[in-house]
Amino acid sequence: MEPNEIKSRCIGTIVGFAVGDALGMPVEFLSPEQIRQYYDKGISGFMQAPAGHASDFLPQGSYTDNTQTLLTTAECLIECKKMDPARQADALLSWYLNTVPHRTPSSANMSACKHLSTGKPWNKSGVFSSDCQATSRMPPIGLMFYRHPQTLLRAAQDNCIITHNEPRARAACVAVAYLISRLVQSDERAWPADQVLETADYISHLNEDLAGLMRWSTQIGHLSPKEALFEIGTSSDVMETIPAAIYCFLKHPRNLSNAVLAAVNAGDAADSIGSLAGCFVGALAGLDIIARQWLQGIENSDVLIGVGENLANLVNHHDIEAA
Numbered sequence: 283m284e285p286n287e288i289k290s291r292c293i294g295t296i297v298g299f300a301v302g303d304a305l306g307m308p309v310e311f312l313s314p315e316q317i318r319q320y321y322d323k324g325i326s327g328f329m330q331a332p333a334g335h336a337s338d339f340l341p342q343g344s345y346t347d348n349t350q351t352l353l354t355t356a357e358c359l360i361e362c363k364k365m366d367p368a369r370q371a372d373a374l375l376s377w378y379l380n381t382v383p384h385r386t387p388s389s390a391n392m393s394a395c396k397h398l399s400t401g402k403p404w405n406k407s408g409v410f411s412s413d414c415q416a417t418s419r420m421p422p423i424g425l426m427f428y429r430h431p432q433t434l435l436r437a438a439q440d441n442c443i444i445t446h447n448e449p450r451a452r453a454a455c456v457a458v459a460y461l462i463s464r465l466v467q468s469d470e471r472a473w474p475a476d477q478v479l480e481t482a483d484y485i486s487h488l489n490e491d492l493a494g495l496m497r498w499s500t501q502i503g504h505l506s507p508k509e510a511l512f513e514i515g516t517s518s519d520v521m522e523t524i525p526a527a528i529y530c531f532l533k534h535p536r537n538l539s540n541a542v543l544a545a546v547n548a549g550d551a552a553d554s555i556g557s558l559a560g561c562f563v564g565a566l567a568g569l570d571i572i573a574r575q576w577l578q579g580i581e582n583s584d585v586l587i588g589v590g591e592n593l594a595n596l597v598n599h600h601d602i603e604a605a
């Protein structure tokens with residue numbers, strides 16, 4: 283793959299993730315009915331959260347803890363040129379100690395960071411939770427190690443267990459990292475459902491149930507988002523978040539707006555499902571398909587683009603496997 287194309291895909295992944303997160307921000311925790319009460323036509327652009335919502339202090343276009351924690355991973359990879367779990371744990375601890383107020387963080391992330399703050403090492407700090415928050419740290423790992431599946435497998439799990447040691451959470455982390463690694467190098471003729479099926483096979487030794495749900499999510503494209511997301515579920519448990527994000531991605535694999543808006547208008551874990559759907563589209567289709575309104579409206583656009591560029595420079599110019 284051409285270096286410029288990889289660069290476009292890396293930036294697309296990071297920006298697509300943040301855009302999905304920010305579009306979901308105001309409607310996290312809400313039901314589809316509540317979304318209609320607050321927003322007549324649902325979410326179609328960056329909005330502020332309604333008064334009384336946990337994110338009501340954030341301006342429109344702000345992302346949540348998902349993108350904040352993704353950035354900790356990207357910055358560690360760029361700095362260390364490899365997955366260094368102790369360094370990642372330090373970065374998470376610093377996020378935990380310095381982010382005031384926190385942006386609706388998961389209780390699993392907070393508990394794990396609390397463990398880190400009391401001196402527990404990175405491989406003992408995680409909690410037994412299948413919540414999806416560790417998957418937010420996986421897109422940069424998928425980009426960094428896209429040519430090295432064995433390194434990716436270890437890096438994803440080492441990173442995951444800092445906060446989540448539940449087997450389904452680990453399988454979900456590997457799934458996100460591996461799917462990104464396949465999408466970022468796929469050409470125009472590729473059918474993304476094949477890459478989801480390949481990813482399901484790749485993680486089936488870690489958790490066959492999640493692999494089965496991923497395969498199922500490739501077979502329900504004929505359902506409307508409302509029907510499909512009701513069937514799959516939209517909670518922050520990986521057994522719902524991952525197939526829900528994959529369904530939205532496969533419904534609109536090269537259209538960021540449609541994929542992400544389908545995800546976030548279901549409410550619930552809207553930020554997590556929206557961000558994952560967004561990064562899958564960005565990894566497949568690159569920066570070019572991201573509408574100007576999203577690039578201009580997203581918080582810290584320059585930082586996000588810079589992180590994508592730096593990851594691209596690493597994978598284009600360094601021997602990651604040996605590092």
Ligand SMILES: [Mg+2]
Pocket residue numbers: 346347348385386387553554
């Ligand atoms: Mg969040």
